[in-house]
Amino acid sequence: xxxxxxxxxxxxxxxxxxxxxxxxxxxxxxxxxxxxxxxxxxxxxxxxxxxxxxxxxxxxxxxxxxxxxxxxxxxxxxxxxxxxxxxxxxxxxxxxxxxxxxxxxxxxxxxxxxxxxxxxxxxxxxxxxxxxxxxxxxxxxxxxxxxxxxxxxxxxxxxxxxxxxxxxxxxxxxxxxxxxxxxxxxxxxxxxxxxxxxxxxxxxxxxxxxxxxxxxxxxxxxxxxxxxxxxxxxxxxxxxxxxxxxxxxxxxxxxxxxxxxxxxxxxxxxxxxxxxxxxxxxxxxxxxxxxxxxxxxxxxxxxxxxxxxxxxxxxxxxxxxxxxxxxxxxxxxxxxxxxxxxxxxxxxxxxxxxxxxxxxxxxxxxxxxxxxxxxxxxxxxxxxxxxxxxxxxxxxxxxxxxxxxxxxx
Amino acid sequence: xxxxxxxxxxxxxxxxxxxxxxxxxxxxxxxxxxxxxxxxxxxxxxxxxxxxxxxxxxxxxxxxxxxxxxxxxxxxxxxxxxxxxxxxxxxxxxxxxxxxxxxxxxxxxxxxxxxxxxxxxxxxxxxxxxxxxxxxxxxxxxxxxxxxxxxxxxxxxxxxxxxxxxxxxxxxxxxxxxxxxxxxxxxxxxxxxxxxxxxxxxxxxxxxxxxxxxxxxxxxxxxxxxxxxxxxxxxxxxxxxxxxxxxxxxxxxx
Numbered sequence: 001x002x003x004x005x006x007x008x009x010x011x012x013x014x015x016x017x018x019x020x021x022x023x024x025x026x027x028x029x030x031x032x033x034x035x036x037x038x039x040x041x042x043x044x045x046x047x048x049x050x051x052x053x054x055x056x057x058x059x060x061x062x063x064x065x066x067x068x069x070x071x072x073x074x075x076x077x078x079x080x081x082x083x084x085x086x087x088x089x090x091x092x093x094x095x096x097x098x099x100x101x102x103x104x105x106x107x108x109x110x111x112x113x114x115x116x117x118x119x120x121x122x123x124x125x126x127x128x129x130x131x132x133x134x135x136x137x138x139x140x141x142x143x144x145x146x147x148x149x150x151x152x153x154x155x156x157x158x159x160x161x162x163x164x165x166x167x168x169x170x171x172x173x174x175x176x177x178x179x180x181x182x183x184x185x186x187x188x189x190x191x192x193x194x195x196x197x198x199x200x201x202x203x204x205x206x207x208x209x210x211x212x213x214x215x216x217x218x219x220x221x222x223x224x225x226x227x228x229x230x231x232x233x234x235x236x237x238x239x240x241x242x243x244x245x246x247x248x249x250x251x252x253x254x255x256x257x258x259x260x261x262x263x264x265x266x267x268x269x270x271x272x273x274x275x276x277x278x279x280x281x282x283x284x285x286x287x288x289x290x291x292x293x294x295x296x297x298x299x300x301x302x303x304x305x306x307x308x309x310x311x312x313x314x315x316x317x318x319x320x321x322x323x324x325x326x327x328x329x330x331x332x333x334x335x336x337x338x339x340x341x342x343x344x345x346x347x348x349x350x351x352x353x354x355x356x357x358x359x360x361x362x363x364x365x366x367x368x369x370x371x372x373x374x375x376x377x378x379x380x381x382x383x384x385x386x387x388x389x390x391x392x393x394x395x396x397x398x399x400x401x402x403x404x405x406x407x408x409x
Numbered sequence: 410x411x412x413x414x415x416x417x418x419x420x421x422x423x424x425x426x427x428x429x430x431x432x433x434x435x436x437x438x439x440x441x442x443x444x445x446x447x448x449x450x451x452x453x454x455x456x457x458x459x460x461x462x463x464x465x466x467x468x469x470x471x472x473x474x475x476x477x478x479x480x481x482x483x484x485x486x487x488x489x490x491x492x493x494x495x496x497x498x499x500x501x502x503x504x505x506x507x508x509x510x511x512x513x514x515x516x517x518x519x520x521x522x523x524x525x526x527x528x529x530x531x532x533x534x535x536x537x538x539x540x541x542x543x544x545x546x547x548x549x550x551x552x553x554x555x556x557x558x559x560x561x562x563x564x565x566x567x568x569x570x571x572x573x574x575x576x577x578x579x580x581x582x583x584x585x586x587x588x589x590x591x592x593x594x595x596x597x598x599x600x601x602x603x604x605x606x607x608x609x610x611x612x613x614x615x616x617x618x619x620x621x622x623x624x625x626x627x628x629x630x631x632x633x634x635x636x637x638x639x640x641x642x643x644x645x646x647x648x649x650x651x652x653x654x655x656x657x658x659x660x661x662x663x
Contacts, residue, residue, distance in 0.1 A: 351505065354517035354573065355492045356517055364513075365505065368552070369507055
């Protein structure tokens with residue numbers, strides 16, 4: 001509180017009494033970040049204030065459960081990676097001085113910056129050659145100690161590939177992934193989270209899509225305790241194109257989060273964001289935040305984002321927040337949609353009226369709901385595997401709905 | 410021989426304004442192989458009758474009964490009714506995203522028969538029925554009703570009628586929204602199903618148009634939640650000429 005007025009003779013109200021001075025909360029004149037692209041960025045963890053949980057980027061996350069990752073010391077050493085050698089895909093560990101590091105994005109929060117500050121070597125996946133190829137790269141032995149990591153995926157101009165990043169086992173991981181899609185390249189990146197029950201992963205993906213290039217990015221989160229995968233894609237070249245898909249299935253006590261950001265930064269760029277999730281069991285929690293920014297230099301943009309959540313039991317919570325910023329009026333289209341709901345009773349009635357039991361009808365509806373994402377992945381073996389994983393999740397739904405006397409683990 | 414009997418059926422529905430009585434004592438007996446047309450003005454309770462027979466949770470049967478070969482239908486779940494031999498072709502079939510027609514048909518057939526159909530003859534049956542209904546092969550791989558036109562949805566309903574082979578089918582305004590070509594195709598499908606399996610049909614319609622292609626044995630006029638008049642096919646002709654005004658005046662006065 002500032003000093004009281006010194007003059008007591010005037011009966012007229014003073015400016016202080018009118019409140020046109022700074023408020024005592026110290027935020028007078030404070031202007032929040034006006035556009036998604038103006039958020040503070042730094043690769044140095046020391047530049048970030050301690051996480052309170054009130055920050056825009058953290059406010060829906062259980063921040064108290066991973067303070068070791070946001071502010072603690074991290075193991076930044078190289079780790080075991082399994083893959084089958086594939087022509088046209090080179091996998092190397094590179095030093096911090098690799099020119100590609102930092103060429104696409106920079107952390108906007110402390111955990112990402114902590115990973116960036118801590119990593120010793122970056123895993124670099126370099127794609128060359130115009131023929132289609134598919135590779136699965138598996139991390140299965142990250143262990144339970146807090147770890148920071150950095151990955152680069154570079155698709156050279158005109159190259160084509162599908163990269164499946166498979167994550168299993170234990171983890172306490174904060175990491176950054178930079179994806180560089182060169183001119184006219186055609187890249188699919190699938191990140192599959194099938195961690196053990198207690199695992200925590202905080203991932204930030206930064207992608208830059210070049211002229212006439214295409215990126216399909218798929219996030220599938222099924223296993224783990226807290227899994228946060230935040231992809232940012234900048235459509236950097238004219239005619240660049242991206243499809244961002246997400247599929248998540250949160251069980252009791254699981255927190256699955258994704259903050260998606262698409263920045264249209266060039267003419268005639270196209271984006272589609274489609275995330276679908278199912279929730280079951282007490283404390284199952286999902287968060288989806290979808291930001292789209294259509295920049296001033298992105299005339300002819302065609303953009304649409306949507307999130308759908310299917311709530312299977314009581315006691316779950318799904319947050320779904322679509323945001324759209326448009327800085328140019330000269331666009332083809334921009335829209336967003338979000339819906340979170342229970343089963344559609346009319347769908348169940350329709351299926352049951354054809355003789356299908358209620359349980360089977362529910363399974364059909366959920367399977368169908370999530371299949372829409374699976375069908376777009378474009379790798380038959382992976383699609384088959386994911387359908388099986390969804391079946392397994394659904395079988396556990398039946399257990400939640402009608403608890404069995406014996407429980408397997 | 411199968412018989413579907415509706416006895417003194419009273420049905421209400423919950424609305425924002427409270428409970429609303431819709432069916433006020435319906436009596437109707439349909440034998441296997443018979444076609445009964447139920448005609449009536451909007452709001453008379455025709456669709457309520459259809460959905461009550463199928464077991465839609467929105468409709469509460471307050472009294473009366475529906476018997477299928479002597480078995481009480483009202484205490485059965487929706488899927489039990491279907492497995493017992495009842496089929497409802499809906500006026501507004503819903504979309505089931507991500508579930509293909511092929512998958513849906515096989516799942517339903519397996520549920521109705523209690524065992525999976527023999528794969529080779531099943532595929533042949535599905536193809537044949539689709540060809541008969543002038544449905545393109547690509548329908549099989551599309552998601553159920555997703556992006557279907559009005560006519561395609563109705564054909565998809567009749568496809569299920571032909572393949573699931575119920576004892577009794579209720580067709581709820583199957584003719585609405587169909588152009589004359591689609592109406593003919595759909596009607597042929599219904600007649601074919603009846604010729605093949607001898608099912609009984611309850612044909613609910615607002616207009617007499619479909620009765621030119623599916624000839625009813627009996628016509629019932631539905632007004633204000635009960636059957637106001639019944640007769641043979643000639644009653645439909647009379648309705649064609651006179652409309653429903655006669656009944657509406659009666660009910661208003663009564």
